[in-house]
Amino acid sequence: MSELAAASTLDRSSPLRFLLIEDSTSDRELVRALLEDEFAHGEIEAAADLEQALVMLTDSHFDLVLADLTLPDADGGAVVRAVRDASPQTALMVLTGRVDGTLALWALAEGAQDYLVKGEHDGPRLGDALLRGVQRSRTEQLTHAALVTALEQESESTRRLRELDRAKNEFVETVSHELRTPLSNITGYAELLQDATTLSPHEAGFVDAIARNAARLTSLADDLVLLLGLSADAEEHVPVAVDLRAVVVRAREMVLAGGTASRLDISFDVTERSAFVSGNPGQLERVVLNLMGNAIKFSEDGGSVVCRVRTTESDVLLDVTDTGIGIPPDERSQLFNRFFRGASAHQRAIPGTGLGLHLVSIIVAGHRGDVTVASEVGEGTTFTVRLPRTVRP
Template identity: 40%
Template sequence: MSQHHPSAHPAHLLVLFGAITAIGLFAVRGDNGVAGDLWPVGLATGVLCLVSARARLGALVVLFAIAVLTMWWGGRPLDVAWGLAAGATLGSWVVWRLTCGPLGQWTRLVSDRDFLRFLLASISGALLAGVVAAATSTVTGWGSPALVALATGVAHLACQLVVVPFFLRLQDRPSLASAVETAALWGTTVLVTPLLFASGEVPALVFLIIPTLVWGAMRVAPRQALWQVGAVSAVGITMTMLGYGPFASGRDQLGLGGYAPNLFAELFIIACVLAVAPLLLNVGQQVDSARDAVAEDDNLNQIMESALAVAVIGTDAQGRITFFSPGAQRLLGYGLEEVLGKSTRMFHDPAEITAQAEALGVADDFGAVMQVFVDIPRFGAGRDLKYLCKDGEQRTHATSIVRRTDGHGRTSGYVITSDDVTDRVRAQESLIEALDAERRAVDRLRQIDQIKDDLLSTVSHELRTPITSIVGYVELFEDGAYGQLNDRQLAALGRVTANSERLLTLIDKLLTLSRVQDETLSLVDEPVDLREVVRTGYDVAADESRTRGLDVHLELPPVPVPFLGDVDMLERVVVNLVDNAIKFTPSGGRVAVCLSATAAETVLEVSDTGIGIPADELELLFTRFFRSSLAKEQQIPGSGLGLSISRAVVELHGGRLDVASSAGAGTTFAVRLPRSRDGHAPAADALPQPNGSARRVGPVGPPRRGLRPSAGRLEADPRGRASCDSPAG
């Protein structure tokens, strides 16, 4: 997310410009032919971070002018001052541009990636300033170009690394240190730093200050740690410039001459920043991660503790109880102290384990039975298991067990979730006995259904595999793979297969609808003949009509109807509309499916003489899970998903799905698709060859009375379209 600093108040900018001028006059001292003065380029970059985009060019001009004047006033020749000032200004602009982005949108310094970007930006700005300084030295003959470039670049890098972070957004992390620890930290910094820099005998002693800086980075708030680094840097560079400390008094063994004191002091500052900044950020990230982990654990515990209708039991790898939710305490009657550290075997009667072992085909052993619950999801997901409550009563729970693993994939424990279904059974039986018992049962079922509704979105895609496996095993039984079955058993298996297929269809609709809502449903466009699409969808859906005595008609144009679209999705629309028409039309009724085309659009009409839809419910018809009041009254099954999916598919193809209906007068759905999408329309010779040449499927004939558009149906398109002589009108 982009984050911008608000534009600074003019008074604040004046203070910054004044500070830059004062520090610049102090840092540049005399024309001794030595570059590397610690001119405040970090503050210059900070000004660029604070000003608005419109004022940034003006700020650069002011900074350049201040740099020229302070360097010239400090004793630099005017031409040298111009060159060094240009390098300082351009270097600051580069650091701002690479750190904060072209629009100043990156103002954070909270992660390793942020610090790497800032470090590379500071190095780039220092390199540019060094190159400009070398060019200035070459042109003016002032100093050695190589040494001038080195000293200028190192000085700029040190200043940028220390100062610019104060103008960026840091981690919002409170201090971990107490007030006493913070006072001790600052006392050590204030006292030790001058003492170490006052002694010039052992230069390596100054690096003893780094542990203090690391201490601060790990314990205090980020901005406080930066102030600590800034204080050490200010003391070190000031004492070095005044001729004190190991860097000012040390011997020049590298032939750097007058460059050596400031150069070594600046390198020391760079080392301090590079030691502290990454640690500071990593500590903050670890604190944030730990805080998030604690919050996540708290949220998980709150969720499990608030689910009083579900028992959640956590165990270690050996099955000893480590977590016992309030729901488990409520359902089983045990207190937390009574079960911690004990085996979950205490909740199950040996006879129940024996019965489960026989049903699952495993050894009569508690561990073997529980292992099946873990390893075979089609058994473990919601399989009934009887629990012994504290009062001795046996309750039936729908139980599932999930294995928990550590980072190395080893089993670290198990999570057992169970839903007490005993009350549900008793409540369902008591519905006939009394209204009061019915109310209690409904309330209980509503609680359970609400819990299951909450889980629907996360587990629906997991249902396909176990149900498919069930269908596969049923087919093996039907094929005699496990022995011959009698007619009664085959009929029972047929019902299992039919209901499994129904569940798979519902799951497929749910997943498709989810993809539509998430806008992840993509089309596989290819040239198709809409006649073949309609014919195929009609054949799939029209089987039921033959057993119910319905008069179902299909009429297709005599010539191909080319279209660029997704065959599977379009066929699904046809199946949904024809299936609905057949399902909601009583025996002896009529259904008409008509495809027609004009130069502008193709229209598929599906009409029926069914129960119709009340006019006040038409606006809700394409809402997911909506079912009309007439369908509910007549107990016609359905999921309420087909029309919402169909409308989404049609709209993805650039068309629209219209409906006209009234209660008791039948219904007409019209799919209107453009002949071309995005200016492209497939040619007829590019279409795949049809499987057959028949133009009509099912009985055809003159228009039937009661299916005309004037009888509560869609009105004719005012633009005109091909005449359709099917019963759909």
């Protein structure tokens, strides 16, 4: 049986202890007699004033206090507050000689379980009322204790999750950092070999594969760091006014240097109006590069990719449109999930980690914007990034 269930199974045979605070001798003796008749195994103690009652509460445990609201040394709220301060876990009910509907609300607000009007309760009704008061008090205490325990457990779980998350971040940051040095060496030596004239075409193909995969690993390490909200140099970035046109111009140089211009028609259409947003220029450049990289990877030879910047009165819009293979409807809702790669990417062995679009969504959301996609299988895809426009500095 649970503690809450046990709290609701009290009856007149339960060994309960009552403290009656009543200055009227006749009322005190009458209530005592009624309680003794109702609770054969109960103990009923009595006090004629508040001072005596507080001493008894300090020295002994009681299941319920039944207190008159008019005592020689205290009155009304002073009685309730004093009893509550002396024994906050004890059930408290009050006695009054007045029939006043507002008194019930006042007594409950001050911490009493209920109130009784003198002369309106015979033995059975008084016994029922006191049992309900004790039961309600115990249930409230057990519920509160269970809530406190649950909150403590949740707090501990949250603390452990934070520690695990911090350890994960430190691990990924360390691994990414340790990867960069050997990858830089591999890339450097591969470039030296690519410049050599003594390699056979077969050997040159091996070197190109080494350089290509080293670049992929370097990009993956950078993506993991960015995914964890870290920068390569662990610096905090403060948002600044960024002209998205300038970001696209810088990205254009990197895209065209990638050697794809020979097989695709790649163009950039940048508005003449200023296109300032508030954010991190490095992260926004990553958005452009990731979207352009995806468009290029999924476009067939002879296709086209267009990167466009346009503005409205309130927003700056970045569109990346390709004439590639398109995205099936059932995959569009998963595009921005971490590590998601569509069936076409697997079937065509198109390289990637499934982090690019996930990073795009995180960066855009961090800039108070959104990204949407429109696509038709076999006809191409358009990604649109919307960012709040800001005033030119």
